[in-house]
Amino acid sequence: xxxxxxxxxxxxxxxxxxxxxxxxxxSDDWTTQNEGENTWSPYDVVGHLIHGETTDWMQRMALxxxxxxxxxxxxxxxxxxFEESKGKSLGQLLDEFDAIRTQNLATLRSxxxxxxxxxxxxxxxxxxxxxxxxxxxxxxxxxxxxIMQIVRVMAKQYKxxxxxxxxxLRIMKS
Amino acid sequence: xxxxxxxxxxxxxxxxxxxxxxxxxxSDDWTTQNEGENTWSPYDVVGHLIHGETTDWMQRMALxxxxxxxxxxxxxxxxxxFEESKGKSLGQLLDEFDAIRTQNLATLRSxxxxxxxxxxxxxxxxxxxxxxxxxxxxxxxxxxxxIMQIVRVMAKQYKxxxxxxxxxLRIMKS
Numbered sequence: 001x002x003x004x005x006x007x008x009x010x011x012x013x014x015x016x017x018x019x020x021x022x023x024x025x026x027s028d029d030w031t032t033q034n035e036g037e038n039t040w041s042p043y044d045v046v047g048h049l050i051h052g053e054t055t056d057w058m059q060r061m062a063l064x065x066x067x068x069x070x071x072x073x074x075x076x077x078x079x080x081x082f083e084e085s086k087g088k089s090l091g092q093l094l095d096e097f098d099a100i101r102t103q104n105l106a107t108l109r110s111x112x113x114x115x116x117x118x119x120x121x122x123x124x125x126x127x128x129x130x131x132x133x134x135x136x137x138x139x140x141x142x143x144x145x146x147i148m149q150i151v152r153v154m155a156k157q158y159k160x161x162x163x164x165x166x167x168x169l170r171i172m173k174s
Numbered sequence: 175x176x177x178x179x180x181x182x183x184x185x186x187x188x189x190x191x192x193x194x195x196x197x198x199x200x201s202d203d204w205t206t207q208n209e210g211e212n213t214w215s216p217y218d219v220v221g222h223l224i225h226g227e228t229t230d231w232m233q234r235m236a237l238x239x240x241x242x243x244x245x246x247x248x249x250x251x252x253x254x255x256f257e258e259s260k261g262k263s264l265g266q267l268l269d270e271f272d273a274i275r276t277q278n279l280a281t282l283r284s285x286x287x288x289x290x291x292x293x294x295x296x297x298x299x300x301x302x303x304x305x306x307x308x309x310x311x312x313x314x315x316x317x318x319x320x321i322m323q324i325v326r327v328m329a330k331q332y333k334x335x336x337x338x339x340x341x342x343l344r345i346m347k348s
Contacts, residue, residue: 001203001207001331001332001335002335003332003335007201007203007204010200010201010204011204011328014195014196014200017195018192018195018196021188021191021192021195022188022192026184026188027181027184029175029181030181030184030185033175124338126338127337127338127339130337130338130339131337133335133337134335134336134337134338134339137332137335137336137337137339138336138337138339138343140329140332141329141332141336141339141343141345141346142343144325144326144328144329144345145329145343145344145345147321147325148322148325148326148329148344148345148348149344151318151321151322151325152318152322154185154318155314155315155318155319155322157175158175158177158311158314158315161175161176161177161307161308161311162308162311162312162315163301163304163305163307163308163311163312164298164300164301164304164308165301165304165308165312165315169312169315169316169319170319170322170323171315171318171319171322172315174322174348
């Protein structure tokens with residue numbers, strides 16, 4: 001499947017509502033547990049998604065599109081959410097993610113990007129040259145990756161409870 | 175985390191709405207592609223979840239609870255959805271899943287199961303003896319497993335499009 005902005009928007013605009021439907025009002029037992037040391041809970045993941053909206057996707061897109069910049073991306077802080085989410089409820093984080101995502105997609109739409117811009121280049125701290133198309137496709141896949149992570153972390157809380165069925169549940173081995 | 179009916183209901187009652195939020199109105203490009211030969215699309219997965227509601231979870235629970243039965247489970251047909259979903263739109267399947275799940279959870283609640291019943295036994299075609307607790311915990315984990323599958327299948331449609339980021343996206347290797 002080739003990248004297209006309309007198709008990617010179908011996912012990007014649904015993610016905040018998917019996360020609210022999945023997590024709003026749920027017990028802390030499901031939302032604050034993780035998969036073990038140095039892993040994230042659903043609560044942590046939502047904070048990470050907010051940090052991406054405020055510091056990463058739009059900023060990198062702007063660097064690619066700005067003819068007067070050196071196009072060099074800043075490294076992304078994968079641990080920022082542990083500080084930034086402090087004192088906030090999961091409900092607050094879900095609303096915050098929804099608001100900033102809505103704003104970012106409005107900006108994306110307003111840019112009216114055309115196909116010829118999709119091969120413009122940014123410099124990633126690890127990979128070197130990447131294209132705008134790859135950045136925007138990754139934004140989509142990154143949403144899905146973290147929805148996957150959230151349901152995986154929740155499922156693993158029942159790893160013992162499912163008994164022998166653990167063998168049939170791919171999520172327990174992921 | 176120990177199995178409890180109230181905690182499991184938090185997931186079981188959300189799944190139909192999560193799937194509707196994620197999939198309703200989405201292009202066929204996202205919902206009818208799979209991961210390759212003999213794998214399922216999001217559309218196939220929703221049909222599989224319906225088949226579980228109509229033939230598996232409640233029927234197996236009833237066999238466990240029925241003192242006059244031999245407690246032997248029928249094998250589950252993992253391919254029934256390919257016949258049963260024929261001619262139905264994804265929207266119809268999502269509504270059907272929502273309706274039958276709602277009905278099944280009403281039945282589950284009406285049984286007022288108590289802790290002493292959770293160790294009652296059924297005979298699984300592969301595993302032999304399993305408990306009611308394990309069956310009910312598996313119902314929950316099975317929902318999460320298939321939400322994971324749906325987002326994984328969608329993400330993989332962009333496996334080429336993300337370029338070098340494929341390395342950072344666990345979902346692409348799952």
